[in-house]
Each structure stands twice: as C-alpha cells, then as structure tokens.
Amino acid sequence: MYSLKTAFSSLGRNAVMTVASIVTIACCLFLFGVFLLFAFNINYIGEQISSQCELQAFIDDAATPADEERILKEISALPNVKSAEFESKEQAFENYKAQLGMEYSESFEGMSGSDILRSSVKIVPDDLTLVKQTELAAKSVRGVARVVNREDIILKVVSATDIIKFGSLIAMLILLITAVFIIQNTIKLSVHAREEEIHIMKFVGATDGFIRRPFVLEGVIVGVIGASIAIVIIAFGYNMAVGGVTEFLDVFKLYSFSQLALPVSGGLMLFGIIMGSLGSRSAIRRHLKV
Amino acid sequence: MIEFRDVTVIYDNDIIGLENVSFKIEKGEFVFLVGKTGAGKSSAIKLLTGEIKPYAGDVIVNGITVNTLKNKKLPYLRRSVGVVFQDFRLLPNKTVYENVAFAMEVVRARKKDIRRKVPTILSLVGLSGRAKNYPNELSGGEQQRVCIARALVNSPAIVIADEPTGNLDAETADEIMKLLMEINRMGTTIVMVTHSEKIVNDARRRVIQLESGVVVRDEMEGGYALDVLA
Numbered sequence: 001m002y003s004l005k006t007a008f009s010s011l012g013r014n015a016v017m018t019v020a021s022i023v024t025i026a027c028c029l030f031l032f033g034v035f036l037l038f039a040f041n042i043n044y045i046g047e048q049i050s051s052q053c054e055l056q057a058f059i060d061d062a063a064t065p066a067d068e069e070r071i072l073k074e075i076s077a078l079p080n081v082k083s084a085e086f087e088s089k090e091q092a093f094e095n096y097k098a099q100l101g102m103e104y105s106e107s108f109e110g111m112s113g114s115d116i117l118r119s120s121v122k123i124v125p126d127d128l129t130l131v132k133q134t135e136l137a138a139k140s141v142r143g144v145a146r147v148v149n150r151e152d153i154i155l156k157v158v159s160a161t162d163i164i165k166f167g168s169l170i171a172m173l174i175l176l177i178t179a180v181f182i183i184q185n186t187i188k189l190s191v192h193a194r195e196e197e198i199h200i201m202k203f204v205g206a207t208d209g210f211i212r213r214p215f216v217l218e219g220v221i222v223g224v225i226g227a228s229i230a231i232v233i234i235a236f237g238y239n240m241a242v243g244g245v246t247e248f249l250d251v252f253k254l255y256s257f258s259q260l261a262l263p264v265s266g267g268l269m270l271f272g273i274i275m276g277s278l279g280s281r282s283a284i285r286r287h288l289k290v
Numbered sequence: 291m292i293e294f295r296d297v298t299v300i301y302d303n304d305i306i307g308l309e310n311v312s313f314k315i316e317k318g319e320f321v322f323l324v325g326k327t328g329a330g331k332s333s334a335i336k337l338l339t340g341e342i343k344p345y346a347g348d349v350i351v352n353g354i355t356v357n358t359l360k361n362k363k364l365p366y367l368r369r370s371v372g373v374v375f376q377d378f379r380l381l382p383n384k385t386v387y388e389n390v391a392f393a394m395e396v397v398r399a400r401k402k403d404i405r406r407k408v409p410t411i412l413s414l415v416g417l418s419g420r421a422k423n424y425p426n427e428l429s430g431g432e433q434q435r436v437c438i439a440r441a442l443v444n445s446p447a448i449v450i451a452d453e454p455t456g457n458l459d460a461e462t463a464d465e466i467m468k469l470l471m472e473i474n475r476m477g478t479t480i481v482m483v484t485h486s487e488k489i490v491n492d493a494r495r496r497v498i499q500l501e502s503g504v505v506v507r508d509e510m511e512g513g514y515a516l517d518v519l520a
Contacts, residue, residue: 200381
C-alpha cells in the first residue's frame with residue numbers, strides 16, 4: 001500500500017515527464033506491435049506460398065490402377081509428407097485446359113489426357129528444408145518415373161521470410177532497448193527528487209526491496225499505460241490497414257486482429273511490464289549502495 | 291555492546307582512516323568521540339552503521355560482527371542503531387509527526403504501533419505541540435529534537451550522534467545535551483562525536499580521542515582540552 005501510494009504521488013509530482021515517457025513508450029510499443037504483426041503475417045504468407053510449392057511424383061505409364069493406389073499409399077507413408085494427393089491423367093488434362101483458357105480449347109479437340117499426360121501424386125512436405133530427402137524417397141518408390149521438385153522456389157521463400165523475420169526481430173530489440181532507456185531516465189528524475197528520503201530510509205533500516213518497490217511500481221505503471229495505449233491504437237488501426245492491403249494483395253490471406261489479439265496484446269503488455277521493471281531497477285541501483 | 295578489535299580502515303586512495311584501533315563500549319555508556327578533522331571519527335561512525343567495512347580487525351555491534359555481515363542483513367543492524375545528524379536531514383514535505391512516523395513505516399511497523407509510539411517520543415523530546423508543523427517552521431534546536439525523535443522511535447539499543455550540536459547556539463546545544471543525557475539515563479548507549487570543548491568538559495563522561503587514525507586517549511570522566519589542543 002505504501003509503495004503504491006508513493007508510486008502514484010511520484011508520478012503526479014513529475015507529471016510532464018510521466019506523460020512524455022508514457023507517450024514515448026506507447027510509440028515504441030506501437031512500432032513493436034507493428035513489427036510483430038508484420039512478422040506474424042510474413043510467416044503466414046510464407047506458409048501459404050510453401051503449401052503451394054509441392055513436389056510432384058509422376059507415375060510410369062505402365063502402372064495399373066492397383067499400382068497407382070499402392071504408390072499413393074507408399075508416398076503418404078514417407079517421412080516429411082504432410083499430405084499426398086493422386087491426380088489422374090484426365091484430371092491433369094482438365095486442369096491443364098482450364099489453365100490455358102477457353103481460347104485454346106479447340107486445339108485439344110479429339111485428345112484425351114491419357115494421350116499426352118501422366119498421372120501423378122502431388123506431395124506437400126512438412127519441413128521445406130528436408131524437401132530433397134523427400135524427393136529421393138519418392139523417387140525410390142516402385143512405379144514412380146520422375147519427381148519434379150520446385151526446391152529453388154521453396155528455398156527462396158524460406159530464406160526471404162527468414163530474412164524479414166530476422167530484420168523485424170532486430171528492429172523490435174532496438175525499440176525495446178530504447179524504451180528501457182526512456183523509463184530509466186524518468187525514474188532517475190524521480191530517484192533524484194527523493195534522494196534524501198532514500199538516504200534516510202537506508203539509515204533507519206529499510207530493506208533494499210522496500211526502497212526499490214515504489215520506483216519499480218512507478219516504472220511498471222508507465223509501461224502498462226504505454227502498452228495499453230499502443231494496444232488500442234493497433235487494434236483499431238490493424239483491421240483498417242489489412243482491409244486496404246488485401247484490396248491490392250488478394251492472392252494471400254492475412255490474419256485478422258482477433259486471431260492475433262491474444263499474442264500481440266499479451267506480448268505488448270508483458271514487454272511494458274518487463275521494461276518498466278528493468279528501467280526502474282537500473283535507475284535506482286546506484287542509490288542503494290549506502 | 292560495541293567492540294573494535296584491532297580495526298584498520300584503508301580507503302581506495304590508500305588513505306588510512308583507522309589503524310589497529312581497539313576499544314569496548316558497554317551497554318548504557320555515554321561516550322564522546324573527539325579528535326581533529328581527519329582523525330578517524332567519521333570512519334568509526336561509518337563502521338558502526340555498516341557504511342564501510344574494515345580492512346582488518348573486527349567490529350561488533352549488539353553481538354553482530356559488522357565486517358562479515360552480508361549487505362542483505364545490513365538493514366537489521368541499522369534498526370538497532372539510531373543516527374542523529376549534524377544537519378538534521380528532515381524531509382521538508384512531511385510534518386514533524388510524519389517525519390518521525392516515516393522511520394517506523396519504512397521498517398514496516400504496524401499502524402497501531404505508529405499511532406501509539408510517535409506521540410510518546412514527541413512528548414519525550416518536548417515537541418508534542420509541534421506535531422503538525424513542517425521542518426521549515428521550526429528552530430534549529432527543534433529540528434534537532436525531531437531528528438533525535440526519529441532516531442529513537444524504533445527503540446535502538448545504540449544512538450550515534452554525529453556532531454548533533456554543531457549547527458546550534460550554545461543555549462540550544464545545552465538543551466540538546468540534556469535531552470541526550472536523559473535518553474542515556476533511560477538505558478540507551480550513546481556515542482557522540484563532537485568538537486565542543488564545553489560540552490565534553492561539562493558532561494564529564496568517557497572520552498575516546500583519536501589522532502591520525504589511532505586512539506591516543508580513552509579516559510573515564512575525561513575532559514576535552516587536555517590532549518586535543520596539545
């Protein structure tokens with residue numbers, strides 16, 4: 001109770017600095033949240049691209065329907081295979097025609113799928129980095145003539161999302177360090193204003209924890225208020241921004257805020273509390289050495 | 291109650307604060323610590339409050355060996371040692387009552403005990419009628435009384451008074467001395483640092499004199515002038 005009372009009265013005493021640091025923390029955490037949402041969505045888009053990048057195992061022309069069934073079963077049971085789907089010659093032919101469009105339909109008159117295409121098994125791998133091993137395993141299945149692997153595209157997607165995620169992580173780290181520094185300076189002012197009080201507290205036998213607590217609370221309050229503001233802005237801004245982006249980018253799906261509300265809000269709040277606590281602790285450390 | 295056993299203090303800049311100092315102060319004694327500036331008085335006081343640790347030797351306060359005491363345990367030593375400062379060190383935004391109550395609040399005393407004890411202590415130091423005043427509304431003597439009340443309120447076994455009359459006129463200094471003597475009569479051990487010849491000579495109590503970090507005199511019912519001026 002003493003700590004809470006002292007923390008609030010101290011925040012009130014340095015009102016201008018308190019407001020300034022809350023706003024700055026809110027800005028830092030807002031940017032942090034934006035990067036977090038960005039990273040989540042990049043990951044999501046990466047997953048969507050990866051799921052489209054599948055292996056295709058073409059089946060020998062001589063294979064019977066029973067062989068095709070066995071091949072599908074054997075491929076499904078291979079390691080790193082998320083799903084495997086059989087595509088008959090006719091289905092492949094229909095898909096091919098649909099891809100080329102109506103204007104070329106005359107060129108295919110009198111032809112059937114069995115004349116020009118092979119049946120195949122489309123494989124979606126679990127781990128994209130192990131796709132080479134999956135390709136070799138599929139090739140060794142009896143009756144498989146050839147396996148087409150779009151490894152180059154897959155690996156490019158993986159490395160691009162990794163780079164973006166790493167960049168976001170660095171940016172988030174810089175923002176967090178900045179926020180700790182800001183809170184630290186606010187609390188330093190507070191500590192400076194109460195230097196004599198701290199000195200007397202030490203001499204009458206107050207424990208370090210007791211002296212530190214109001215300052216840590218003060219930092220945590222600044223962090224929590226800053227995080228709350230950032231969460232509100234992000235919650236309102238995100239869905240609007242997603243609406244705008246998907247108008248141009250309707251190939252990929254993006255997360256809605258409600259899907260990310262818990263990890264993003266929880267993350268921002270947690271970081272607000274941790275930064276407030278860390279900033280305050282480092283601000284008062286020197287003053288406890290009496 | 292207090293024991294220094296071959297205590298040596300060396301500061302970071304190699305200046306010697308105390309050198310092989312040994313003395314013992316029994317419970318209920320009133321002891322003056324005298325000596326020129328730089329003689330080692332402050333080092334001795336700092337050892338008693340755990341502000342510094344000796345380079346060699348043992349400092350024992352209330353049965354606690356200060357030199358081996360972990361920093362975490364230091365607050366508990368300080369609760370048994372009240373400190374009275376020359377410059378009072380009162381909190382200007384707190385009333386007399388709040389300044390004294392503050393010392394109990396920070397050691398987590400119960401509110402009921404604070405409400406009972408603070409008025410009793412204020413009455414002991416003669417400030418019952420000034421409880422609601424702020425420090426800047428008090429005279430120097432009154433401010434020092436508040437400082438004494440704050441040092442006493444947690445019932446320490448020892449009170450260390452670091453030149454408590456240094457900022458006061460002779461008449462007020464006498465009043466503060468009478469108060470400290472009264473507190474001592476009630477059983478509290480008092481170690482007082484002073485430069486006042488008159489106070490030491492009038493009181494005729496034990497005098498420990500330090501010179502260049504060494505005890506040069508330890509005399510029961512001693513005077514001030516004898517060696518300090520020599």
